[in-house]
Amino acid sequence: ETGVTQTPRHLVMGMTNKKSLKCEQHLGHNAMYWYKQSAKKPLELMFVYSLEERVENNSVPSRFSPECPNSSHLFLHLHTLQPEDSALYLCASSQESPLATNEKLFFGSGTQLSVL
Amino acid sequence: DQQVKQNSPSLSVQEGRISILNCDYTNSMFDYFLWYKKYPAEGPTFLISISSIKDKNEDGRFTVFLNKSAKHLSLHIVPSQPGDSAVYFCAANPPVGSARQLTFGSGTQLTVLP
Numbered sequence: 001e002t003g004v005t006q007t008p009r010h011l012v013m014g015m016t017n018k019k020s021l022k023c024e025q026h027l028g029h030n031a032m033y034w035y036k037q038s039a040k041k042p043l044e045l046m047f048v049y050s051l052e053e054r055v056e057n058n059s060v061p062s063r064f065s066p067e068c069p070n071s072s073h074l075f076l077h078l079h080t081l082q083p084e085d086s087a088l089y090l091c092a093s094s095q096e097s098p099l100a101t102n103e104k105l106f107f108g109s110g111t112q113l114s115v116l
Numbered sequence: 117d118q119q120v121k122q123n124s125p126s127l128s129v130q131e132g133r134i135s136i137l138n139c140d141y142t143n144s145m146f147d148y149f150l151w152y153k154k155y156p157a158e159g160p161t162f163l164i165s166i167s168s169i170k171d172k173n174e175d176g177r178f179t180v181f182l183n184k185s186a187k188h189l190s191l192h193i194v195p196s197q198p199g200d201s202a203v204y205f206c207a208a209n210p211p212v213g214s215a216r217q218l219t220f221g222s223g224t225q226l227t228v229l230p
Contacts, residue, residue, distance in 0.1 A: 004159070040125060042118065043160075043205065043220040056217065090159055098217065099209055102167065104150055105218060107159030 003027065006091050006108035013081065014116055021076040021111045023091030031097035032074040033105065034066060035090040043090065049074060050097040081115045088112050119143050120208050122221035130229050135193040137224050139206030144187065146208040150218070151180060151191050154203045163204070164191070196228045 004025045013019050025032060034046040048056035049068040063085075065077040074091055092105040099105070121140045129135045139149075147168040152160035166173040166180045166189065173180050179192045193200055206221040 006159075009157070040222060042120070042222045045217055048217065092159075102148065102165070104162045104165065107152075107161070109157065109159045112157070 004091055004093055004106050004108035006089075006111055008111055009109065010112045010114075012114045012116060013078070015081060015083070017081075018077070018079040020078065021089055021091075021113075023074040023076075023108055025072055025074075025091075025093040025106070025108075027093055027106060029093040029095050029106070030071050031094045032068060032071070033092040033094075033097075034064075034074065034076050035092060035107075037088040037090055037110070047076075048097055055097060078113075081113075083115050086113055086115045118222075119146075120206055120219045120221040122204075122206055122224050124224050125222070126225040126227070128227045128229060129196045131198055132195045135191075135196045135200065135226055135228065137191040137193075137204050137206075137226065139189045139191075139221055141187050141189075141208050143208070143210070143219075144184075145211050146219075147211045148209040149180070149182060149189050150207045150209070151178075152205040152207060152220075154205065154223070160205055193226075196226075198228045198230050201226055201228050 007022045031050045036044045046060045047066040052068045067075040088110045090110045091108040094105050119142050150165040151163040153163045154160040164175050164178050166182050182189045203223040203225050205223045207218045
């Protein structure tokens with residue numbers, strides 16, 4: 001399998017549940033990202049990991065907890081979410097972070113999350 | 117404050133005609149711009165990019181134009197095909213020395229009518 005793979009593709013959870021999103025990249029990249037996409041809004045950067053170290057955390061609520069055990073895997077642990085957290089959560093990777101000029105992000109297909 | 121803006125949330129074009137998607141930015145230090153295309157239930161995929169030292173980049177049916185003085189870029193698709201129907205995101209990359217994380221616009225939904 002190539003590229004960036006995310007599981008699950010769809011997730012419905014209650015506000016008291018705990019769940020995790022998984023991302024795996026097969027591109028040999030050193031940086032991985034979590035983005036949130038809500039309808040009609042720009043992609044919001046949530047977390048950035050470079051060589052397994054978190055390098056950015058954009059004021060994300062603590063109910064979202066990232067984990068990067070190695071440069072190929074990234075998790076987003078979810079607990080006590082709110083209905084407004086319903087969105088498409090996208091994982092991405094790049095060779096390095098910060099991005100070099102002429103570099104680009106490679107995205108996974110995303111997890112469509114619904115919080116009831 | 118949004119540094120990258122796509123003011124048209126949607127655009128409909130007849131098959132075979134030109135599609136023009138617009139993007140404005142506020143930070144004159146951005147030095148590299150990208151367009152991503154997103155189909156439903158899929159992640160965004162890279163389409164085309166342009167460096168700030170150029171004013172045009174062409175790849176097949178896709179051309180991106182950059183007007184630095186106006187802080188404006190546009191994506192032209194000629195001729196448009198029904199398979200081009202997707203959401204198009206504009207993104208900008210800050211220069212070396214800054215945080216250098218891509219800043220995205222809110223996207224434009226393009227619908228190409230057969």
